[in-house]
Amino acid sequence: MSNFDLAEHPHRRYNPLTGEWVLVSPHRAKRPWQGQQEEVSRDNRPDYDPGCYLCPTNTRANGEQNPAYESTYVFDNDFGALQEGAPEGAFVKGELIRAESERGICRVICFSPRHDLTLADMEVGDIRKVVDLWQREYEELGRRDFINYVQIFENKGSVMGCSNPHPHGQIWAQSTVPVEPAKETTQQSLYFEKYQRSLLQDYLDLELKERERVVVENEHFAAVVPFWAVWPFETILISKRHYQHIGQMGDEEKTAFSQIIKNVTAAYDRVFGVSFPYSSGIHQSPTDGQDYPGWHFHMHFYPPLLRSASVKKFMVGYEMMANPQRDITPESAATMLKNLIG
């Protein structure tokens, strides 16, 4: 019999959502660290900052003034990576040099008028307003005929490239389906064709039976450190009911989704006693009018911190050239997070 132990020995794990693998090196968390330390951001922000271009009533870089908004506020990104009016065209030389124009819309969503709050600090009722807005935006943007995919995401913390601490997220909506959701589309479709069931439904059933990687659940959602997690404290929020996108989420489900976002983000803040940086994003079906019976709504959280408030996991040389790699097991991360649910 093999004495192979997931908690001890280097191994690879398969990510069925992307079809790719992650290298896990459980023993490696023991190595000493003499490298870069991140600045720890202490939360001493005012609730209103006259110099912040996202606070209510302040003026943005393009001269526009924000309204005196009282819950959420959404507007077109003044420096969007995508543009609605980009001319159509292509640039092609054989098979090896190929470019295509891409149209899209970039939106910024302020989660709250309060400069000093994050999703983790907000009341569930206020997070619910963000969820309502995500739903509305997904539907409205998705209805535009040149928008075939809508990416809702948040970069939290300066270590995640966030350039303004006022709590906000973004939406990039565009004509083509980007690389990551395209992988998930393929994998979920193949699984659905084979079993007539959603991949994440079956995965969630397994996890809810075993409970080892379940961080928290409520009637409509569960948060799990996926078996194939890449980032140290990565989680996935999966809807218990199988539907394709946020447009199909009912009233109670939206509240339950808000609740579990609060649970997970608040637990993150307790891991190292700091406002926990992360990038998060919602994955759901494209808005190209096709049917995607295999797509199952979910949200990813990718937080970079590994050892302490100031030491993150670097996804660099080996990871860029070869394969994602992690140093602690998903199971130990799940245990830590589970114990930090308020």
Add this chain to the structure above:
Amino acid sequence: MSNFDLAEHPHRRYNPLTGEWVLVSPHRAKRPWQGQQEEVSRDNRPDYDPGCYLCPTNTRANGEQNPAYESTYVFDNDFGALQEGAPEGAFVKGELIRAESERGICRVICFSPRHDLTLADMEVGDIRKVVDLWQREYEELGRRDFINYVQIFENKGSVMGCSNPHPHGQIWAQSTVPVEPAKETTQQSLYFEKYQRSLLQDYLDLELKERERVVVENEHFAAVVPFWAVWPFETILISKRHYQHIGQMGDEEKTAFSQIIKNVTAAYDRVFGVSFPYSSGIHQSPTDGQDYPGWHFHMHFYPPLLRSASVKKFMVGYEMMANPQRDITPESAATMLKNLIG
């Protein structure tokens, strides 16, 4: 006629080596930056540091003493992510929970006894010793029957997760072929089956005719900012002759390779007047004994700096959830680099 312009309008570019796309937003470099600034490392290191575990004659964490080495020095990583003796085994529950043990060897390569030099500072003759060592290591590791892929790479600079400024690289050699080289294997094989020519050979011919993205070349190598570059100043070093791996590199080719590494890294240091951080890595055929006629030896450089010595490109929310995205065109990066070749 379309007025679509690669230098002006958002577009996607195709990476034939991976089969994936990158989103390019040329207009976006104009946005203001209020986010995180990296610490700029000024080069005032001594040529020998008694506290450095990589300097000659010093003692490492595991109690071993480095020899008084005079050119390069290679040893097994004291905290390797892979282990030679990992027991074989698997952990499988249906299709959705799958892990497999992975065996491997992690090596550390000191480029020079001098604590204060980088590849950019070293003489071509001394870089040549590093290339010789890479060749020897690739051959020796590849010959081991449980090693089927050898990843040679370097993380340079603390922003790239490098935990010791003494110039060094790494080798992670393992039983399976990781995600990125697996993509390149597929793409290069498909192309070769179709045309009986190497993908990178044909690509290089195109670039050498156009010259727009060629940074520097010599008799045996060319350095190009690839049409599909993701990182701001990304380059690819391509051998002019089509061979699969470093084991097939001749004497003159090794010197030419050393020369172009010197050219490119020295140009990088001139971009913002600082020791330029990057992750680099060599991609070449697996060592599993199979024939890979389509594989074409090359080396990638992925440097993160974008606007200045202290502002890097963050690959975060949108990039992690959806698609890599860049803000300046590969053509403008190539022009800058070309003008900085010494």
